[in-house]
Amino acid sequence: MGTLNTEPNLSAPDDFYEELIGAHRGLSDGESALVNAKLVLLLANHIGDREVLAQALAAARGGIGEP
Amino acid sequence: MKTYTNPVYPYRRHADQDGAPARHDVVIVGAGPIGLALAIDLALHGVGCVVLDEDETVSVGSRAICYAKRALEILDRLGVGQRIVDKGVGWNVGRVFLRDALAYRFDLLPETGHRRPAFVNLQQYWLEQFLVERAGELPAIDLRWRNKVTGVVPHADGATVTVDTPDGPYTMQAGWLIACDGARSPVRHLLGLESEGQVFRDRFLIADIHMQSDFPTERWFWFDPPFHPDQSVLLHRQADDVWRIDFQLGWDADPEDEKRPERILPRLRAMLGPDAKFEIEWASVYTFQCRRMKSFRHGRVVFAGDSAHLVSPFGARGANSGFQDTDNLAWKLALVLAGRAPERLIDSYDAERTFAADENIRNSTRATDFITPKSAASRTFRNAVLELAKEHPFARRLVNSGRLSVPAVLADSALNTPDTDADFARTPGAMIPGAPAADAPVAGPLGDWLLGHVGNDFTLLAFGNAVGGADVAALAHAPIPCRVVQVGGGATAGATVIEDREGLVARRYDGRFGTIVLLRPDQHVAARWRAFDAARVRAAMARATCND
Structure with a gap:
């Protein structure tokens, strides 16, 4: 079982960020939400490791709403 | 009706x-x-x-x-x-549709060598x-x-x-x-x-209709179909040309009103087309818990x-x-x-x-959460899964229109005798202690299927001449009797001999010469060994009956 890597791992992070925002260009909030959900599912399957995914879910949720 | x-x-x-x-x-x-x-x-x-x-x-x-x-x-x-x-009406195959397109097809019994289909x-x-x-x-x-x-x-x-x-x-x-x-x-x-538990805030209409139709004998499930937008629909075939259609209605639907034919007929017409000939047999509106x-x-x-x-x-x-x-x-x-x-x-x-x-x-709660999402985020993920499932095999595993009934493996039951012989298969579907016995084609005095030969009493499944006649007799005359069913090998006095027609008994039970599987009267594995030992069988039966 792995550990979630939160150290810099992206090559050309600014390019990636631009692509990410670009993927939502011209979409309604609902369409954007659907794109994001598909992206999460695709990446989750690629990662596969449930331990890593659990750590990512906890890190994403941290500080938002009731714990 | x-x-x-x-x-x-x-x-x-x-x-x-x-x-x-x-x-x-x-x-x-x-x-x-x-x-x-x-x-x-x-x-x-x-x-x-x-x-x-x-x-x-x-x-x-x-x-x-x-x-x-x-x-x-x-x-x-x-x-x-x-x-x-x-x-x-027997069936094995299910199809899941998103709107008007097939998202996913599954076969609940992809292997042969079972007497019964996945469902009737x-x-x-x-x-x-x-x-x-x-x-x-x-x-x-x-x-x-x-x-x-x-x-x-x-x-x-x-x-x-x-x-x-x-x-x-x-x-x-x-x-x-x-x-x-x-x-x-x-x-x-x-x-x-x-x-104690959870009540789901949703209502469903069941309509049984009598109809001649060329729909295949499969379970068809639609998410958001054009004929019933934003809700789900389930179609099943029953005996005598009766078809079950299950319409999700939402929590705000009036259960008494929805049972009236004037309300049901337009829903059926929208689904089956204006020319379909059918009669309503029975209808009901339900919620569930x-x-x-x-x-x-x-x-x-x-x-x-x-x-x-x-x-x-x-x-x-x-x-x-x-x-x-x-x-x-x-x-x-x-x-x-x-x-x-x-x-x-x-x-x-x-x-x-x-x-x-x-x-x-x-399993049932998870399916319900998928079919009737409780929040906007849950609905978005549900729809994302269904969209992805059209193209990507991984997403099909996430589509949940109901995880259909399979028996529990009672792996942690105190009645089981844990494996001591370490080389037994423990992969999913293996006949570990607590597993319901798998069927397989055989030839024997009680017919062509393994499950017809085991159960009601304790049964010892023995691969080959692993149990001698004296031990067979001792098991049969114990206070709690145990029958011996021998897979292959020459006749043993008192034992029922069956032939492993396709080698599937050996494969499904990880059996080889000498292997012994003790089955409970309800056809669940209680214990298994690589060699017969009368004392170990007695101990396992005592354990399986709380006599230990």
Whole structure:
């Protein structure tokens, strides 16, 4: 079982960020939400490791709403 | 209804209604599928019982229609499986549609070499009628119609039961009272026992229609179809050209209004086209709950089926798990009543079947959350899964229109003897202790299937001449007898020899010469070894019957 890597791992992070925002260009909030959900599912399957995914879910949720 | 007329089973006055209260070892409340299955199973174990039912007929309406492979195997053991299979409609394949496009197809039984298909669909009234007729063949079953239980007073060695009849009330003493009286269980209410869980805020319309159609015999499920936008629809074929269509309506639907033909017909027309010829057989609007009692045993009162646990219909885990309850309970009750096992064996029924109920509730709740998302985010992810499933195989595994009933593997049961021979397969589907026995094609004196040769009693499945004649005789004459079924090899006195026609018994049981698998009367693996040792078999049987 792995550990979630939160150290810099992206090559050309600014390019990636631009692509990410670009993927939502011209979409309604609902369409954007659907794109994001598909992206999460695709990446989750690629990662596969449930331990890593659990750590990512906890890190994403941290500080938002009731714990 | 056009295709079925409910039989009327007449009330008959019984001698118990005159004089002092009679005592019966077992009284079963409810002559539905679960109560009848239990009565038949007990009779096959030589235990008599009284079955009380407040009504005088079988199910009104088709209700539970999908009978899973394991339930069919249990019904085979009870001697009624073939009638159900002959009358019903077998299927293995399901299709899931998103809007008007196929998102996913699944085959629930992708391998051959099983007597029964993944499912047989049959209206509940037919199933109940066959069970009533089977019960009628067994003199040990005393089935009393229009006998309504109105009072239960539990005590240390049983319960006093008050029963109302057209001739007025009478009382009886029950050594064991088994409540198979359904979701609203009057017995549970009379005892003030609660059932805990979740109510789902959604309503569904069931419409049974009689129609000639060339739809394939498959389970079809639509998310957001053009003919019923934003909701789900489920289509099943039943016997006699009757089709079940299940429309999700949403929580705000008015259940009385939705039952009217004027409301139902436009929904059916939208789905089936303006020219389709059909007649409505029966319709109902339902909501559902996922909940169970904390314990299924309360002294000498035991709960089985819907009285003990409830699930949503997605997954067909209601009636199917009820049959597994009675499969688990009957042999234990028979041993306790015969004085061959202590009463705490019935606690193992509670432990094993609450474990199974939790698995069913978990699966059913997950399917329900997928079908009826509770939040915008949940709906977005659901739709994302369905979109992805059209193209990407990984997403098809996430589509959940119901995880269809498979029996629980009772891997952690205290009745199991853990493996000591380390080389046994433990992969998914392996015959580990606690697993329900897999079927396989054989040739033997009791037919062409392995499961026809094992069960009712303890059975030792022995690969080759692994058990000698003296040991076979000793096992057969023990206080709790055990039959030996030998897979291949030359004749052994007292053993039943079967031939492994396609090598699938060996493959499915990880068997080789000398391998021994001990099966419980309910066809679950209790223990397995690579070589026979009479002392180890005795110890495993003692453990499986709480005699250790």
